[in-house]
Amino acid sequence: xxxxxxxxxxxxxxxxxxxxxxxxxxxxxxxxxxxxxxxxxxxxxxxxxxxxxxxxxxxxxxxxxxxxxxxxxxxxxxxxxxxxxxxxxxxxxxxxxxxxxxxxxxxxxxxxxxxxxxxxxxxxxxxxxxxxxxxxxxxxx
Numbered sequence: 569x570x571x572x573x574x575x576x577x578x579x580x581x582x583x584x585x586x587x588x589x590x591x592x593x594x595x596x597x598x599x600x601x602x603x604x605x606x607x608x609x610x611x612x613x614x615x616x617x618x619x620x621x622x623x624x625x626x627x628x629x630x631x632x633x634x635x636x637x638x639x640x641x642x643x644x645x646x647x648x649x650x651x652x653x654x655x656x657x658x659x660x661x662x663x664x665x666x667x668x669x670x671x672x673x674x675x676x677x678x679x680x681x682x683x684x685x686x687x688x689x690x691x692x693x694x695x696x697x698x699x700x701x702x703x704x705x706x707x708x709x
Contacts, residue, residue, distance in 0.1 A: 570643040571643055572643050575602055575647075577649075578650065578651060584650070587650075595646070610627075642665075643670060645661060645662065654683060654687050673701060675694070675697070676696060692708070
């Protein structure tokens with residue numbers, strides 16, 4: 569039974585972050601417990617520590633461990649696959665999920681691009697839009 573969902577995707581600009589937040593809103597509105605890295609990984613870390621490029625190693629380690637623990641606790645990963653190539657962090661999260669034998673649902677946001685076939689082989693299903701997520705998750709239960 570899928571209850572916890574890890575949401576993976578590029579975080580390089582506000583547009584990408586907002587799209588990921590829309591994914592979380594849809595899933596949480598349907599009763600799923602979601603982990604969204606840019607929203608949830610830094611809980612408990614001082615805001616001043618998160619600004620700029622001078623983040624301490626302790627903060628980097630905390631964020632990494634929070635992400636990894638959430639990824640391990642999740643029943644499913646939803647991955648946003650937009651941009652010229654699949655984001656390296658997103659690819660790592662897909663690979664980790666696949667290695668744990670858990671499903672990955674990709675959202676391509678109607679972008680038609682060539683994808684890395686190795687990463688593509690780790691995807692359970694790819695959907696075009698957020699509104700297609702819930703029906704696909706229900707098929708997995």
